[in-house]
Structure formats: structure tokens, C-alpha cells
Ligand SMILES: NC(=O)C1=CN([C@@H]2O[C@H](COP(=O)(O)OP(=O)(O)OC[C@H]3O[C@@H](n4cnc5c(N)ncnc54)[C@H](OP(=O)(O)O)[C@@H]3O)[C@@H](O)[C@H]2O)C=CC1
């Protein structure tokens with residue numbers, strides 16, 4: 113790492129961004145978050161920011177559409193073989209193209225739409241992004257394949273904005289590769305959506321360190337879905353029913369076991385620890401999973417029928433906490449003050465008035481202790497999951513890059 117504080121990047125503004133030309137955006141993922149990105153892009157087209165971002169590529173795991181000049185209405189109609197996109201105002205073009213991609217069945221013929229390809233490959237994406245303009249990949253997938261390309265794109269001069277935590281929250285070597293690539297190429301990595309779904313947590317950590325502070329400890333609720341689940345769970349109705357509701361509301365990971373196992377929170381505390389200058393590896397975080405072994409091995413397709421395996425153990429945990437006047441909260445903790453910094457993730461039974469037990473809905477609540485906040489921590493709280501806030505965080509990062517500003521990341 114350079115002499116800068118860990119996670120703080122000192123890069124020159126992208127001269128291509130300064131030219132006033134729209135940044136070319138490739139959106140990967142058209143699920144819960146990707147669709148919200150498309151809707152927000154559409155709304156942005158009706159705002160003073162309309163010329164900042166040009167959508168040139170949209171893909172999911174099945175199909176992709178590309179147009180280097182922008183997925184405008186005419187191109188969209190030709191690409192996707194649909195009539196209504198052409199009749200729409202240009203303000204609707206991005207979302208129309210994306211929505212059409214999102215709804216493509218796997219077996220759709222591509223004969224009528226030359227640039228709509230049956231199989232979305234990441235190599236196709238790379239052909240659309242070249243050095244002529246500011247190019248931004250928005251990763252709204254939960255894909256390892258995509259995350260392993262982040263460093264390569266950054267090296268190639270392409271900025272990356274991500275909701276997926278598998279890049280910076282995965283193996284230490286991958287995080288190092290991303291950091292090295294952006295430092296070497298002067299590219300930017302927008303990661304605001306990865307922790308707190310855009311809450312200014314990473315930004316706060318970086319700004320404290322830029323001002324000379326050292327981070328002592330971090331503790332809090334980092335999972336929006338688990339915050340919601342343990343806020344709702346009353347020990348009477350089955351926990352599994354609430355899991356179904358959280359999944360339907362778009363709070364969980366594509367596979368809710370990634371939340372319930374603590375893996376999503378492990379990734380988030382790794383991202384925070386690394387941003388705080390503590391380069392932990394995956395195994396440096398002790399994680400308590402809520403997923404019983406029998407459930408861990410169920411194929412995704414059969415998961416729903418097996419979710420009831422969660423019910424008895426969690427009812428027991430709830431009853432014990434209730435008897436003590438306590439609340440169950442899924443907490444991540446990092447302490448950098450010990451000789452060997454360590455992190456933990458798991459379900460805790462907290463006094464009802466514990467500062468970390470407060471919060472409603474999907475609220476994340478994160479306390480940060482540093483030199484200046486040595487006694488009373490800095491606390492950041494707000495919705496920590498949901499398509500709307502996540503899409504907003506992704507596009508805020510993309511706009512900062514398009515405008516040639518430094519971006520947290
Ligand atoms: N939901 C939330 O509140 C938040 C989510 N996030 C993160 O956002 C990401 C997306 O979550 P969500 O939208 O809920 O997930 P979904 O499962 O709803 O959507 C994932 C999308 O990724 C696509 N995809 C998978 N592999 C590839 C690939 N190789 N190339 C292109 N597209 C691919 C899928 O394609 P297909 O449609 O073909 O399956 C799908 O469209 C996750 O990493 C999650 O952790 C971050 C913060 C908050």
C-alpha cells in the first residue's frame with residue numbers, strides 16, 4: 113500500500129470524466145438490485161444528471177445486450193426485437209433495455225436481435241468497454257466469476273462499482289489484488305453499497321484515518337435481513353416464515369443461508385477491518401452460523417421446504433433471552449487493540465437497552481471507536497438492506513466517478 117492510510121486513495125481525477133462525455137456503464141445483474149438500478153437510471157434521465165451515465169451493456173447470467181453508443185430506444189428495439197422501446201422517450205431507454213434483458217427466458221432465440229446474445233459472457237463485456245471513455249462496471253450480482261474480474265478490469269482502466277461483497281470481502285489475496293490494481297492504474301472502486309447498503313460507514317472510517325485517527329474497534333449490526341428478522345421474531349410464529357418474508361422483500365442474499373450462516377456479515381466485517389487498516393483473512397473471523405447442518409446441505413431448489421429446520425433452535429434461543437429480559441441481535445465485532453486483532457460474528461443476547469439492540473426494520477447500527485471517539489463511539493444507523501437504498505448507493509458511486517470526483521472505495 114502507498115503511504116496513504118489504508119483504504120484512502122489519492123488519485124487524479126479521470127481526465128476522460130473531465131471532458132464532459134457520459135461515462136459508459138455496464139450493468140451486471142438484473143435481479144432485485146439490478147432492476148432497482150435500472151429504475152433509478154431511468155429516473156436520473158429526467159434530472160439534471162441525465163447526461164452523466166450512458167448504459168451500454170446489461171447482462172444477467174443468461175443473456176446480454178450491448179450497444180456502444182448507448183442502449184437508446186431505437187437500438188433497444190432492434191437489439192431486443194421489441195416495439196415499445198422505440199416509441200418511448202429516451203428517458204426510458206435504459207430501463208427498457210434492461211427490463212427486456214431481465215425478462216428474457218433462457219431459451220430465447222437471438223436470431224432477431226444480433227446484439228442480444230443468448231449467453232452472457234464477461235469477455236463480451238470487455239469488448240464494449242475500451243479506453244475511449246470513462247467506463248464503469250456496476251456489479252449487481254452475487255457471482256464469484258464476476259468478483260474475480262474486478263482487479264483485472266481496474267488494471268485495464270475500467271472503474272468498478274459493486275454491491276457484491278465477494279471482491280473486497282473475500283480472500284485477502286483478492287482484496288490485495290483489487291487494491292493494487294486500482295493504485296497501479298489510478299482507477300476507482302466504488303464500494304459504498306457493500307456495507308450498510310450505502311450508509312456512510314466506509315466513508316467515515318476512511319475520513320477518520322485521513323484525519324490521522326486510528327480505528328480501535330468496530331461493533332454492530334451489519335445485516336439488514338438479520339436485523340429485520342430478529343426485530344420481527346416473537347418466539348411464537350415460526351422463524352422460517354419471517355425468512356420467507358425477508359427474502360420476498362429483497363433483504364436477503366439470493367440464497368438466504370448466506371445471511372443466516374453469518375457469511376454475509378463475515379464479508380462485511382472483513383471489508384470494514386481492511387478499510388480500518390487491519391488486513392484480516394477469511395479465517396481470522398470467528399463466525400457462528402444459525403444454519404443447522406441438515407439445512408446447510410439442502411439444494412437451493414428444495415430450500416423452502418426445509419427452512420422449518422431453523423425454527424426449534426431459534427425458538428429456544430429466543431425463550432432464553434426473553435426470560436432474561438434480553439434481545440437477540442446478530443452482532444459483528446472487531447477489536448484492533450489486542451496484540452492479534454480479531455473479529456467475531458454471531459447471535460448475541462443483549463440487554464434490551466444495549467445501544468446495539470436499538471433500531472427498527474432493516475436498520476444497521478454500527479459503533480466505531482477511534483482516537484477521537486475513544487470513550488463514546490461514533491454511531492451510524494439506518495436501513496442496511498433493500499433494493500432502493502442499494503441501487504442509490506451504486507449510482508452515487510458511479511456518478512462520483514463520472515463527474516471525475518474521488519470516490520470512497
Ligand atoms: N438485496 C440487498 O439489500 C443488497 C444486496 N447487495 C448485493 O447485491 C448483489 C445482488 O443481490 P440481488 O439483486 O438481491 O441478487 P439476485 O439474485 O436478485 O440477482 C443477481 C443477478 O446476478 C445475475 N448474475 C449472476 N451471475 C452473473 C454473471 N456471471 N454475469 C452477469 N450477471 C450475473 C443473475 O442472473 P440471472 O437473472 O440470470 O439469475 C441475477 O440477475 C449481491 O451481491 C448482494 O450481496 C448489497 C447490498 C444490499
Ligand SMILES: N[C@@H](CC=O)C(=O)O
Pocket residue numbers: 306308309334335336337338363364365371376496497498
Ligand atoms: N443480505 C444483505 C443485504 C445487504 O448487504 C443483508 O441482509 O444485509
